[in-house]
C-alpha cells in the first residue's frame with residue numbers, strides 16, 4: 008500500500024477539564040478528499056488547526072510526507088505551511104488593501120516566485136476574471152470566499168485544509184469550488200481535509216468521518 012500523505016496519531020486536545028478529543032488517528036492518502044463532519048462544537052476546527060500546528064495540541068504526532076510537523080520549530084512550521092499547505096478558513100483573511108489578483112498571488116509572492124499566469128488561471132477557475140483588479144470591499148461574501156479558495160490553491164499545496172469552503176456559496180459556485188479542489192488533488196496528488204456541514208459537499212468526498220464524543224467514526 009502507498010505511504011499516506013498525512014499520518015496523524017494520538018492526537019489529544021483538552022481545554023481545562025474538557026477533553027475535546029483523545030488519541031485520535033487520521034490518515035490521508037495522496038489524491039484523497041476526506042470530509043470531516045460533526046456537530047457544532049465537536050472540535051472539527053480545532054482538529055484542523057492542530058494538524059497544521061496553528062493551535063497547540065496536548066499530545067500527538069502529525070507526519071506530512073514523513074516530516075513531523077509538530078516537532079519543527081516555529082519558523083520550520085511557518086515555512087512548511089507556506090510551501091505545502093493551503094488553507095480555506097471560515098474567516099477569509101482576505102487582505103482589504105490588496106486587489107483580488109494581489110490577494111490570490113500572495114502565496115507565490117511570499118515564496119519568491121510571483122506568477123501572473125498562474126494567478127490568472129486561478130481567477131478564471133473560480134470565475135473572478137472580471138473582478139481581478141477590484142478590492143475586497145467591492146465583492147460579495149461568496150466572491151470573497153472564491154478569492155480565498157483561489158489563494159489557497161495557487162501555490163499547488165500538497166495538503167488543503169478547508170473549513171466550510173462552500174458555506175457561503177450558491178449551488179453553482181459550490182460545485183465549481185468542489186471541482187477545483189478535485190482538480191487540484193488530481194494534478195498534484197494532493198489531499199484535502201474538508202470540514203463541512205453540507206451533505207452535498209460531503210457526498211462528493213472519497214470518505215466521510217464524523218467527530219463525535221472525541222472520536223472519529225465512519226459517517
Ligand SMILES: Nc1ncnc2c1ncn2[C@@H]1O[C@H](COP(=O)(O)OP(=O)(O)OP(=O)(O)O)[C@@H](O)[C@H]1O
Nearest residue numbers: 022023027045046047048049050051052053054202
Ligand atoms: N481557546 C479556547 N478555550 C476554551 N475552549 C475553546 C477554545 N477554542 C475552542 N474551544 C471549545 O472547543 C470546542 C470545539 O470548538 P471547534 O471550533 O473546534 O468546534 P467545531 O466542531 O469546529 O464547531 P463548528 O462546526 O461550530 O465550527 C467548543 O466547545 C469551544 O467552545
